[in-house]
Amino acid sequence: MAFEGLTERLQNALGKLRKKGKVSEADVNTAMREIRMALLEADVNFKVVKDFINTVKKRAVGAEVLDSLTPAQQIVKIVDEELTKMMGEKAVPLNKAPHIPTIIMMVGLQGAGKTTTAGKLAYRLKTKEHARPMFIAADVYRPAAIDQLKQIGENIDVPVFEMGTDTDPVEIVRQGLTQASLQNNDYVIIDTAGRLQIDEKLMQELQNIKDLAKPNEILLVVDAMTGQAAVDVAEGFNKDLDITGVVLTKLDGDTRGGAALSIRAVTGKPIKFIGQGEKKNDLDIFYPDRMANRILGMGDMLTLIDKAQETYDKKQADDMAEKIKENSFDFNDFVAQMDQLQQMGPLEDILKMVPGMANNPALKNVKIDPKDIAHTKAIVYSMTPAEREDPDLLSSSRRRRIAAGSGRPIQEVNRMIKQFNQSKKVMNQMTKGNMKGMDQMLGG
Numbered sequence: 001m002a003f004e005g006l007t008e009r010l011q012n013a014l015g016k017l018r019k020k021g022k023v024s025e026a027d028v029n030t031a032m033r034e035i036r037m038a039l040l041e042a043d044v045n046f047k048v049v050k051d052f053i054n055t056v057k058k059r060a061v062g063a064e065v066l067d068s069l070t071p072a073q074q075i076v077k078i079v080d081e082e083l084t085k086m087m088g089e090k091a092v093p094l095n096k097a098p099h100i101p102t103i104i105m106m107v108g109l110q111g112a113g114k115t116t117t118a119g120k121l122a123y124r125l126k127t128k129e130h131a132r133p134m135f136i137a138a139d140v141y142r143p144a145a146i147d148q149l150k151q152i153g154e155n156i157d158v159p160v161f162e163m164g165t166d167t168d169p170v171e172i173v174r175q176g177l178t179q180a181s182l183q184n185n186d187y188v189i190i191d192t193a194g195r196l197q198i199d200e201k202l203m204q205e206l207q208n209i210k211d212l213a214k215p216n217e218i219l220l221v222v223d224a225m226t227g228q229a230a231v232d233v234a235e236g237f238n239k240d241l242d243i244t245g246v247v248l249t250k251l252d253g254d255t256r257g258g259a260a261l262s263i264r265a266v267t268g269k270p271i272k273f274i275g276q277g278e279k280k281n282d283l284d285i286f287y288p289d290r291m292a293n294r295i296l297g298m299g300d301m302l303t304l305i306d307k308a309q310e311t312y313d314k315k316q317a318d319d320m321a322e323k324i325k326e327n328s329f330d331f332n333d334f335v336a337q338m339d340q341l342q343q344m345g346p347l348e349d350i351l352k353m354v355p356g357m358a359n360n361p362a363l364k365n366v367k368i369d370p371k372d373i374a375h376t377k378a379i380v381y382s383m384t385p386a387e388r389e390d391p392d393l394l395s396s397s398r399r400r401r402i403a404a405g406s407g408r409p410i411q412e413v414n415r416m417i418k419q420f421n422q423s424k425k426v427m428n429q430m431t432k433g434n435m436k437g438m439d440q441m442l443g444g
């Protein structure tokens with residue numbers, strides 16, 4: 001997980017403040033020193049850290065904070081707000097052309113994830129906006145790049161305009177744009193060449209493509225794992241090309257997170273998307289406030305809710321709520337719920353989005369084994385349809401039969417049924433507005 005070290009250290013520093021009833025200016029200074037070190041170690045740009053600490057300090061030592069009833073909480077809130085500001089405050093949407101097509105030019109160093117991101121972006125536009133994007137393959141230096149783009153195009157059913165590797169990229173883009181207007185594509189995504197480092201020849205070529213295509217969006221793709229180097233790359237590309245936005249990739253990896261925190265402040269350009277995996281739907285809108293919450297270990301409930309909304313069909317969710325209310329939630333619903341939860345991603349990642357869970361030591365090494373879920377399902381599938389609909393039928397002889405049928409020990413069958421009955425009770429109480437149910441569920 002990204003930001004793990006940073007989150008832990010920030011929580012430590014702020015946790016010490018929380019333990020004090022009264023907070024003095026000296027306490028704030030100590031906490032700020034720790035936060036400063038934590039940010040520098042996470043590879044956040046030096047100047048950005050300095051400005052951040054100064055602002056937080058100035059706000060935190062004011063009488064309205066220190067003399068308030070909850071000084072520590074107020075300071076956490078200030079840190080959260082200033083982290084959000086550092087990253088740009090609000091999500092910035094993709095630029096759109098007044099007339100189709102909207103032209104998006106992807107730029108970045110080799111290996112940053114440009115081609116992969118072009119694919120994810122096209123997939124996003126297709127699925128979220130029902131758009132008809134087209135790719136132009138303008139990376140003629142790396143022959144495999146064209147094949148890679150063609151493969152992605154095939155996979156997500158997006159046409160790729162290419163002219164091999166012998167034509168000048170500017171000419172390819174010119175002809176590609178003509179093709180897009182013939183085909184009535186509403187988005188054109190140009191995949192350009194990358195290099196290992198910024199060099200003048202590459203920048204000139206990109207400038208020529210920019211002059212011809214007049215893109216509405218120049219998205220720079222940078223690899224979050226490279227930390228401060230990613231920020232330098234962003235500065236370089238921005239100086240030459242005046243980029244319009246940044247995509248930060250590989251935030252699913254073990255990055256220290258410095259790039260996410262400094263790019264906006266250093267370049268003045270927004271991070272528009274983050275890449276969090278290699279699959280076609282692993283591209284998310286960058287919300288500075290949610291990212292700040294995630295960094296502070298306050299979870300990322302909003303993303304969780306978004307994911308749930310994407311996965312859960314509204315009607316299904318309504319049906320489920322109705323069943324819970326009527327207390328007719330049965331084992332068939334239980335399995336359907338498990339399937340949907342699994343579609344949202346690895347369960348341990350989902351749990352970490354819940355506030356307070358990100359750094360919960362109990363979760364540190366949790367790996368929820370998909371096998372456990374498979375076992376639970378095997379137990380349910382060994383029930384007869386009547387048993388699934390009416391768990392009260394499950395007598396001990398029936399349970400023994402189910403254990404034999406699913407190949408699971410009888411204790412596991414009993415435990416699973418007990419848990420099911422408990423959750424059902426809790427859910428039922430909660431829908432009746434009795435929050436005690438929630439406490440029980442949390443073991444309170």
Ligand code: GDP
Nearest residue numbers: 110111112113114115116249250275276277278
């Ligand atoms: P390009 O040279 O910039 O076009 O880079 P590619 O698109 O070929 O990506 C380089 C490698 O990074 C590939 O193995 C991608 O699968 C991988 N990659 C790209 N984005 C992400 C991401 O968000 N997370 C992870 N884990 N890998 C990524």
